[in-house]
Amino acid sequence: MAQELGQLPMGWLLTALIVxxxxxxxxxGRIRAERYLIAGGQKFHSRxxxxxxxxxxxxxxxxxxxxxxxxxxxxxxxxGLLSSELPEAFHTLSxxxxxxxLESVANAAxxxxxxxxxxxxxxxxxxxxxLWGSLKGATxxxxxxxxxxxxMYARRKVSPAFRARLxxxxxxxxxxxxxxxxxxxxxxxIVASLLYESLRFFAEVPFTDFLFGTRWNAQTSxxxxxxxxxxxxxxxxxxxxxxxxxxxxxxxxxxxxxxxVRTRRYVKPLLEMLAGIPTVVYGFFALLVIAPAVRASALxxxxxxxxxGAANGPVLAAQPTSALAAGLVMGVMVIPFVSSLSDxxxxxxxxxxxxxxxxxxxxxxxxxxxIILPAALPGIVASMLxxxxxxxxxxxxxxxxxxxxxxISFDPSTDLTTITVQIVALLTGxxxxxxxxxxxxxxxxxxxxxxxxIFNLIALRVVQRYRDKYE
Amino acid sequence: MNNAQDNPFRSEKALKxxxxxxxxxxxxxxxxxxALGFALFALVFLISAIAWKAxxxxxxxxxxxxxxxxxxxxxxxGDASPEEITxxxxxxxxxxxxxxxxxxxxxxxxxxxxxxFSSLIDRxxxxxxxxxxADEPHLIGQTTSVDVPLSDxxxxxxxxxAPRAIFLRVGEASSPMxxxxxxxxxxxxDRLNKVSAKIAAIGQHGAEPTVLLVADKSVxxxxxxxxxxxxxxxxxxxxxxxxxxxVKAVIIPSPEDQRSVSDQQIAxxxxxxxxxxxxxxxxxxxxxHTDSTYPELAGALAALVGSLLTMLVTAAVSIPMGIxxxxxxxxFAPKNRxxxxxxxxxxxLAAVPSIVFGLLGATLLLGTFGLPRSAPLVGGLVLALLIxxxxxIAARAALRAVPxxxxxxxxxxxxxxxxxxxxxxxxLALPGMLTGAIxxxxxxxxxxxxxxxxxMVAFVxxxxxxxxxxxxxxxxxxxxxxxxxxRAWEPMTAAVIVILLAILVxxxxxxxxxxxxxERRW
Numbered sequence: 001m002a003q004e005l006g007q008l009p010m011g012w013l014l015t016a017l018i019v020x021x022x023x024x025x026x027x028x029g030r031i032r033a034e035r036y037l038i039a040g041g042q043k044f045h046s047r048x049x050x051x052x053x054x055x056x057x058x059x060x061x062x063x064x065x066x067x068x069x070x071x072x073x074x075x076x077x078x079x080g081l082l083s084s085e086l087p088e089a090f091h092t093l094s095x096x097x098x099x100x101x102l103e104s105v106a107n108a109a110x111x112x113x114x115x116x117x118x119x120x121x122x123x124x125x126x127x128x129x130x131l132w133g134s135l136k137g138a139t140x141x142x143x144x145x146x147x148x149x150x151x152m153y154a155r156r157k158v159s160p161a162f163r164a165r166l167x168x169x170x171x172x173x174x175x176x177x178x179x180x181x182x183x184x185x186x187x188x189x190i191v192a193s194l195l196y197e198s199l200r201f202f203a204e205v206p207f208t209d210f211l212f213g214t215r216w217n218a219q220t221s222x223x224x225x226x227x228x229x230x231x232x233x234x235x236x237x238x239x240x241x242x243x244x245x246x247x248x249x250x251x252x253x254x255x256x257x258x259x260x261v262r263t264r265r266y267v268k269p270l271l272e273m274l275a276g277i278p279t280v281v282y283g284f285f286a287l288l289v290i291a292p293a294v295r296a297s298a299l300x301x302x303x304x305x306x307x308x309g310a311a312n313g314p315v316l317a318a319q320p321t322s323a324l325a326a327g328l329v330m331g332v333m334v335i336p337f338v339s340s341l342s343d344x345x346x347x348x349x350x351x352x353x354x355x356x357x358x359x360x361x362x363x364x365x366x367x368x369x370x371i372i373l374p375a376a377l378p379g380i381v382a383s384m385l386x387x388x389x390x391x392x393x394x395x396x397x398x399x400x401x402x403x404x405x406x407x408i409s410f411d412p413s414t415d416l417t418t419i420t421v422q423i424v425a426l427l428t429g430x431x432x433x434x435x436x437x438x439x440x441x442x443x444x445x446x447x448x449x450x451x452x453x454i455f456n457l458i459a460l461r462v463v464q465r466y467r468d469k470y471e
Numbered sequence: 472m473n474n475a476q477d478n479p480f481r482s483e484k485a486l487k488x489x490x491x492x493x494x495x496x497x498x499x500x501x502x503x504x505x506a507l508g509f510a511l512f513a514l515v516f517l518i519s520a521i522a523w524k525a526x527x528x529x530x531x532x533x534x535x536x537x538x539x540x541x542x543x544x545x546x547x548x549g550d551a552s553p554e555e556i557t558x559x560x561x562x563x564x565x566x567x568x569x570x571x572x573x574x575x576x577x578x579x580x581x582x583x584x585x586x587x588f589s590s591l592i593d594r595x596x597x598x599x600x601x602x603x604x605a606d607e608p609h610l611i612g613q614t615t616s617v618d619v620p621l622s623d624x625x626x627x628x629x630x631x632x633a634p635r636a637i638f639l640r641v642g643e644a645s646s647p648m649x650x651x652x653x654x655x656x657x658x659x660x661d662r663l664n665k666v667s668a669k670i671a672a673i674g675q676h677g678a679e680p681t682v683l684l685v686a687d688k689s690v691x692x693x694x695x696x697x698x699x700x701x702x703x704x705x706x707x708x709x710x711x712x713x714x715x716x717x718v719k720a721v722i723i724p725s726p727e728d729q730r731s732v733s734d735q736q737i738a739x740x741x742x743x744x745x746x747x748x749x750x751x752x753x754x755x756x757x758x759x760h761t762d763s764t765y766p767e768l769a770g771a772l773a774a775l776v777g778s779l780l781t782m783l784v785t786a787a788v789s790i791p792m793g794i795x796x797x798x799x800x801x802x803f804a805p806k807n808r809x810x811x812x813x814x815x816x817x818x819x820l821a822a823v824p825s826i827v828f829g830l831l832g833a834t835l836l837l838g839t840f841g842l843p844r845s846a847p848l849v850g851g852l853v854l855a856l857l858i859x860x861x862x863x864i865a866a867r868a869a870l871r872a873v874p875x876x877x878x879x880x881x882x883x884x885x886x887x888x889x890x891x892x893x894x895x896x897x898x899l900a901l902p903g904m905l906t907g908a909i910x911x912x913x914x915x916x917x918x919x920x921x922x923x924x925x926x927m928v929a930f931v932x933x934x935x936x937x938x939x940x941x942x943x944x945x946x947x948x949x950x951x952x953x954x955x956x957x958r959a960w961e962p963m964t965a966a967v968i969v970i971l972l973a974i975l976v977x978x979x980x981x982x983x984x985x986x987x988x989x990e991r992r993w
Contacts, residue, residue: 175795279920284964285521399920
């Protein structure tokens with residue numbers, strides 16, 4: 001019996017139960033209110049519908065809480081109960097082995113039970129299904145009980161004087177607040193999970209070794225000096241900004257100061273298309289077109305220098321994937337991040353400043369260089385900061401076109417690796433949890449999060465100040 | 472009266488200065504045009520490079536033969552269930568191969584030659600045929616026309632991609648004369664000088680280029696040539712077919728040991744093509760097949776469905792939640808510290824690198840909540856959190872665009888604040904909110920990095936049917952195909968990119984249309 005319960009499709013059942021409860025709660029409340037009305041009693045404060053909503057709300061919240069608890073705790077509880085029941089023979093297993101055994105039991109149970117020849121496994125799976133089944137049954141019963149209690153309680157309140165609408169609206173407002181609070185919950189979740197895993201990492205690897213070590217070899221041996229990764233990230237972001245900063249800024253100046261309304265209307269969306277192209281597409285483009293071109297030119301420079309006699313061996317590394325290829329393509333990707341915001345801040349500079357400069361006889365370019373750009377400078381700096389933060393956090397382009405070797409080299413044609421590349425490399429494929437190798441990815445993630453957060457905060461603050469000044 | 476010399480603004484120095492300043496102005500404007508030109512050029516270059524690459528995958532070569540589906544080979548034990556028929560790849564494969572082998576006696580001679588011939592088609596290429604027969608058992612014993620994709624190496628050669636080959640018409644051949652050595656013969660060809668000129672133009676890279684002569688269904692390899700005379704070694708077909716036939720030369724610069732197809736395989740492929748057995752057909756299997764380790768059999772269907780399921784989860788979570796959050800912040804939030812923190816938070820969250828959301832998904836959703844790895848459910852949730860700030864910001868802008876008079880009017884006739892918002896403001900703001908939501912969804916559809924971290928990069932050969940099945944998504948498929956070494960994957964990857972970009976363009980088009988239909992000036 002309990003084993004059959006274990007096979008219940010809980011997702012559908014929970015949803016169905018909640019739908020039924022809400023519908024019946026609503027009709028119970030509304031019918032009761034309307035009965036009063038038909039009986040010709042006093043005038044109601046709230047319409048019948050609101051009484052219905054009120055009852056439905058009370059029927060909805062208790063089972064929702066139970067369902068939440070089930071989602072969070074059902075599986076760990078069932079596994080915990082199961083492992084406490086396991087016979088002596090299992091106690092010789094290490095905790096990791098036991099964990100993976102339990103995991104396979106849970107998987108087999110999720111597939112609908114085990115029908116193979118391993119008798120022990122079949123028994124354990126059967127027992128697990130039983131435990132899980134009783135948990136599921138208990139959850140459903142509890143939900144139903146909660147719903148009925150809630151509805152009974154709320155039903156008694158329905159009366160002409162009861163201000164159901166106010167209660168419902170307060171409930172709705174609380175729900176709206178919860179939705180807005182998800183944003184905070186996400187941030188808290190990010191910080192908490194990154195910090196927790198990073199602290200476990202730093203318990204094994206000293207903090208200073210991680211930040212200032214120059215040898216990174218997480219895959220093969222336990223060397224966690226992240227300096228080469230920071231260098232690679234910095235180098236590629238620098239190359240990207242060397243492309244994006246002038247191109248983005250001059251595009252913004254041209255579009256906001258020189259271009260006709262028509263040109264602006266057509267060109268601006270085109271420019272912003274660059275930001276809409278998925279980064280994996282940029283990565284493919286970098287790998288397929290730009291990286292071979294960079295390599296070919298590096299080889300050309302090498303042979304040219306050798307021919308000149310300026311060098312007696314290859315000067316540039318000319319790798320098939322290179323920092324320059326990734327940086328150039330990333331630069332193109334972040335152009336719209338620079339140009340859009342710069343465009344906005346240049347447009348926000350009041351026309352009185354322009355008119356004043358023209359009245360003094362300044363040419364357009366002099367006005368821009370000496371009046372508008374200084375006035376818009378904070379905003380422009382903010383747009384650059386946001387672009388840098390984008391470039392640092394960008395993943396797919398560097399994963400595909402920058403390489404895997406952690407080293408410090410100023411040669412742009414060599415392959416460098418970045419923080420994001422290493423996070424992907426460490427967490428895809430076979431990952432064993434709890435090893436410093438996996439945990440180091442979270443330490444890198446923490447660094448990435450903190451650095452981009454600082455850039456963003458500064459940029460947002462500057463933009464805010466700037467807006468306050470001119471708007 | 473002033474004349475030109477006395478006017479300080481007309482003096483030579485002043486005019487020169489003015490000219491300099493005007494030139495500087497022109498230069499400055501020029502920088503802007505150059506910058507804009509560079510950005511637009513990059514966009515056009517990127518898209519055309521990918522489109523050009525993808526065009527190579529729009530068609531592919533199949534072997535189309537009329538085949539008798541003999542029961543002896545398909546059902547060796549007399550009777551079989553559909554699963555057993557599907558599993559009998561070997562039977563179907565030998566059926567196709569043996570049919571082709573009857574045309575080429577030389578391929579039957581040795582084990583090596585037979586193996587070389589077999590590799591024209593990958594074994595798994597008959598799987599769709601096997602599935603079709605398993606579904607419709609009445610086909611067994613009948614003769615039907617079947618399409619079997621050609622191995623990707625041969626396909627790439629026939630498309631002229633790799634190894635690169637040069638095709639030349641060299642006019643008529645004389646009747647063949649027997650040469651001293653066994654199997655070789657000598658013919659005279661009209662315009663052989665074209666071939667020698669071409670070889671000279673390619674330049675010598677150490678190895679001699681291979682030159683094949685094709686006459687109808689016969690292919691020979693040139694052993695040596697001297698002004699108009701060539702000594703030809705026959706690879707497939709018959710000597711007498713060269714007699715007076717118009718001959719085509721195929722020059723392959725790369726040496727045989729450096730390519731994935733041998734001269735003999737090329738000869739067979741050319742002969743089959745001349746016979747009309749090899750046909751170039753539209754590559755629809757890119758949309759109807761699932762992933763495979765063989766490029767010619769792989770398709771994006773599983774990833775397409777995986778992306779769709781992921782997007783459903785993302786939309787179901789992020790759109791209502793984003794809209795409700797925006798309503799709270801815009802209409803109900805008291806001006807206090809908590810609200811301010813939420814605001815700063817949302818702005819910051821919008822700029823957090825996407826990979827960090829992947830880390831959150833890996834620890835919280837997979838670790839703490841124990842949700843299944845590689846599932847669209849988890850991917851969808853992570854992407855929902857990722858685009859939530861985008862949706863909220865767009866929804867708030869839409870709410871702000873509704874004039875306060877609407878709210879005041881509703882309140883004036885006795886509506887509560889909640890009623891004013893839900894009955895009057897929200898319906899007016901909804902189109903604007905939806906356009907923002909679609910843009911957020913477009914961003915989510917292109918995201919790759921967070922999905923990699925929650926394991927959606929697994930090789931998925933079956934179309935996922937629910938949000939908890941193992942699945943992958945289009946951008947992740949692009950990433951994994953791009954990391955494959957074989958050249959044949961490049962056009963395939965580019966083709967999937969074109970599909971992805973097409974979907975994104977459609978979504979943006981929907982936004983434009985929505986805006987045009989509902990745009991309202993107050």
